[in-house]
Amino acid sequence: MPSEHRLHPASLLFVLGGHLRNFLLPGLIFLVSAGSRGWDWQVWGMWLIVPFALASIVRYVSFRYRYEANEIVVKTGVLFRNERHVPYSRIQNLHAVQNLLHRALGVVEVRIETGSGNEAEAALKVLPVAAFEEMRRRVAIGRGLVGTAEGAHAAGVAESGEAGAGEEVAGEGLALSGAMPPRRTILALPLREVAVYGLLEGRGLVIVAAAIGALWEAGLSDAITDRLIGTVLTRKQMAQWLGGAFFGGEGLVIARLVMFVAAFGVLLALLRVVAGAWGLVRVYGFTLSRVGEDLRTEYGLITRVATTIPSHRVQTLTVREGPWHRLFGRAAIDVETAGGEGEGELRAHRVWLAPLVRRDEVDRLVVEAAPDADLRGADWRRPHPRAVGRHTRKSVAVAFVVALPTVVWLGWWSLAWLAVCVTVAVVHARAYVASLRYAVGQGAVGFRSGWLWRQTSVARVAKVQVVATDASPFDRRTGMARLRVDTAGASATGHRVDIPYLPEGVAHDLHAALARRAAATEFRW
Amino acid sequence: MTDAHHAFDPPDNAEPALRSTEDHRDEALGAAAGRADTPPGASTGLAVVADGEFHQLDPRSVRVDRIVGWITAAIVAGVSLLVILIVLLTTRLPVWGPVPMVVAWMLLVGLFVWLAQRWPEISYRHTSYRVDGFGIEIRHGVVWRTIVSVPRSRVQHTDVSQGPLERSQGLGTLVVYTAGTSHARVGLAGLAYERALALRDYLVAGEGADAV
Numbered sequence: 088m089p090s091e092h093r094l095h096p097a098s099l100l101f102v103l104g105g106h107l108r109n110f111l112l113p114g115l116i117f118l119v120s121a122g123s124r125g126w127d128w129q130v131w132g133m134w135l136i137v138p139f140a141l142a143s144i145v146r147y148v149s150f151r152y153r154y155e156a157n158e159i160v161v162k163t164g165v166l167f168r169n170e171r172h173v174p175y176s177r178i179q180n181l182h183a184v185q186n187l188l189h190r191a192l193g194v195v196e197v198r199i200e201t202g203s204g205n206e207a208e209a210a211l212k213v214l215p216v217a218a219f220e221e222m223r224r225r226v227a228i229g230r231g232l233v234g235t236a237e238g239a240h241a242a243g244v245a246e247s248g249e250a251g252a253g254e255e256v257a258g259e260g261l262a263l264s265g266a267m268p269p270r271r272t273i274l275a276l277p278l279r280e281v282a283v284y285g286l287l288e289g290r291g292l293v294i295v296a297a298a299i300g301a302l303w304e305a306g307l308s309d310a311i312t313d314r315l316i317g318t319v320l321t322r323k324q325m326a327q328w329l330g331g332a333f334f335g336g337e338g339l340v341i342a343r344l345v346m347f348v349a350a351f352g353v354l355l356a357l358l359r360v361v362a363g364a365w366g367l368v369r370v371y372g373f374t375l376s377r378v379g380e381d382l383r384t385e386y387g388l389i390t391r392v393a394t395t396i397p398s399h400r401v402q403t404l405t406v407r408e409g410p411w412h413r414l415f416g417r418a419a420i421d422v423e424t425a426g427g428e429g430e431g432e433l434r435a436h437r438v439w440l441a442p443l444v445r446r447d448e449v450d451r452l453v454v455e456a457a458p459d460a461d462l463r464g465a466d467w468r469r470p471h472p473r474a475v476g477r478h479t480r481k482s483v484a485v486a487f488v489v490a491l492p493t494v495v496w497l498g499w500w501s502l503a504w505l506a507v508c509v510t511v512a513v514v515h516a517r518a519y520v521a522s523l524r525y526a527v528g529q530g531a532v533g534f535r536s537g538w539l540w541r542q543t544s545v546a547r548v549a550k551v552q553v554v555a556t557d558a559s560p561f562d563r564r565t566g567m568a569r570l571r572v573d574t575a576g577a578s579a580t581g582h583r584v585d586i587p588y589l590p591e592g593v594a595h596d597l598h599a600a601l602a603r604r605a606a607a608t609e610f611r612w
Numbered sequence: 613m614t615d616a617h618h619a620f621d622p623p624d625n626a627e628p629a630l631r632s633t634e635d636h637r638d639e640a641l642g643a644a645a646g647r648a649d650t651p652p653g654a655s656t657g658l659a660v661v662a663d664g665e666f667h668q669l670d671p672r673s674v675r676v677d678r679i680v681g682w683i684t685a686a687i688v689a690g691v692s693l694l695v696i697l698i699v700l701l702t703t704r705l706p707v708w709g710p711v712p713m714v715v716a717w718m719l720l721v722g723l724f725v726w727l728a729q730r731w732p733e734i735s736y737r738h739t740s741y742r743v744d745g746f747g748i749e750i751r752h753g754v755v756w757r758t759i760v761s762v763p764r765s766r767v768q769h770t771d772v773s774q775g776p777l778e779r780s781q782g783l784g785t786l787v788v789y790t791a792g793t794s795h796a797r798v799g800l801a802g803l804a805y806e807r808a809l810a811l812r813d814y815l816v817a818g819e820g821a822d823a824v
């Protein structure tokens with residue numbers, strides 16, 4: 088019987104701390120915001136923390152895990168016992184987070200993720216750092232041992248001419264020796280790059296939005312606006328007030344607009360500084376390395392995060408370049424991974440391959456993450472020549488829809504607003520269509536769009552699930568079609584391979600070729 | 613490989629149908645494309661379904677859709693008539709007041725009746741599917757046309773379901789599940805029940821038998 092391991096004693100501290108935060112913080116906010124009304128049932132509700140705390144103590148005391156030949160076994164519970172077996176081969180990621188307190192105590196919070204279901208298979212809160220390293224090593228070896236069968240299978244697949252699975256044989260072969268495969272650093276961001284990242288990513292806005300959201304949640308914003316304005320304005324009144332401030336009353340409209348723009352500029356600059364600091368803290372010391380078949384990322388100044396991307400689970404890659412990125416010749420790369428072999432909900436992850444990378448290094452990283460996603464030699468083609476006309480008409484129609492309701496507040500000024508909207512629509516449509524490109528390579532299909540924020544998505548043929556071609560009435564009138572390539576774990580909002588305005592014939596050929604190529608590959612999670 | 617080639621016994625029309633969509637990209641797509649002409653792991657009995665030709669749905673599906681359409685039309689007619697009656701009884705209107713309402717009601721019901729009677733046929737003409745060694749391709753849509761291809765190796769599992777109306781006509785609905793996101797579930801309604809079962813057996817047989 089292999090020996091059992093327990094959590095680090097500091098676990099109690101963190102678990103209780105978590106409960107305190109969950110219960111006390113809302114309670115405090117309630118006390119502040121409710122003020123004079125005094126104690127209410129919600130405050131008494133804080134006593135609920137006691138059973139929760141007891142439960143977590145029981146959990147800590149009873150928590151055991153051990154390593155078996157093929158799986159890790161996690162046992163919890165005293166009265167209601169639970170024993171969970173997680174095969175190494177299913178483990179997709181050991182996600183580790185270390186905040187400041189964790190680091191001071193030399194512990195780490197670990198989640199074992201298998202890719203199926205919405206929750207992690209097991210959360211180990213918290214382990215000594217040495218135990219985490221041990222777990223990593225065992226999981227890597229365990230996966231390698233399980234890989235022997237798969238490796239042989241993959242070899243057979245490769246022999247019969249399938250691309251994609253072939254590269255993985257090497258990684259699995261390495262693990263056969265039983266030792267940890269060597270670790271090779273692919274990308275390490277120096278401090279200078281981290282600073283650039285902070286400047287380029289506009290996450291300051293997110294922080295401000297989150298702060299406002301939090302205030303709103305706490306019901307404090309009403310109190311603040313009450314104090315400031317005297318009455319709570321409805322949204323419509325607010326709009327009228329803003330509109331009046333600009334366009335009504337005395338003084339030059341232009342002067343006010345300039346003032347407004349200047350103020351906005353200062354605000355943006357401030358946000359950049361905040362974002363810079365925040366970015367620095369977040370991605371400090373970012374490294375991407377390869378261990379056998381896995382890619383590993385580690386980052387963070389105060390809270391260290393370590394996460395694993397099994398490269399065979401990479402479904403699509405997205406290269407993002409905002410206007411600032413291009414000015415500085417940089418890009419960011421995200422990968423979408425999906426996993427799970429059950430029939431339950433699929434867990435999708437969009438994770439950084441690189442938060443910031445020099446433009447000329449993008450291809451190297453993409454190929455490193457997914458060798459078949461190599462589109463370097465591919466021909467990036469444009470959509471149908473008449474796409475510009477169609478997209479322009481569409482955006483102008485949208486501009487009208489956006490601009491016309493302003494008649495209510497602006498009167499004749501809305502004509503000027505309409506002119507602005509239409510101009511923007513035309514410029515945007517032309518630039519957008521000019522930015523559209525698609526490419527088909529050996530083992531992947533790529534799509535690029537966007538002129539200010541340019542995004543390039545590459546879907547691996549071996550991961551393509553469904554190929555669909557749509558033709559709207561407008562498409563049919565102009566002989567065009569839209570090609571969509573569906574992969575596992577694609578987020579609803581993210582950029583994906585969804586190519587509009589293709590010439591109909593090209594779309595159908597591409598559709599047939601992709602569907603057939605996908606059919607010829609075997610899908611492995 | 614030779615085994616798979618031997619086992620797959622394509623009807624005469626399968627080969628040209630596949631070739632017709634052959635395209636220069638395939639060469640660019642590499643060696644796998646050449647091999648892709650021999651569809652994987654189809655046993656002789658199952659391959660009958662995979663003839664590589666476009667098929668229409670079962671004609672009985674038009675009848676089922678019509679019945680559904682008529683039921684919908686009846687419900688719409690009844691509910692809107694009720695609303696009109698309530699309005700007429702509770703409000704004071706001039707003598708000609710009911711006329712526009714009745715006209716609007718007749719137009720609405722007429723539209724639904726027309727849709728119920730005609731639409732299933734139109735929709736039927738625009739729906740077809742093709743199954744070959746690579747997988748299933750479904751074409752549908754009258755105004756917005758869609759072609760969906762699900763490679764056989766990507767089928768996670770399948771459902772064949774039957775509602776009461778479908779059962780009375782001996783029809784069934786095939787639903788193919790993939791690991792995709794926007795197309796995680798691809799359905800094909802209005803198949804003869806036996807046909808739906810045969811398609812399911814063929815599409816699911818890919819697993820295990822699949823020795824690409």
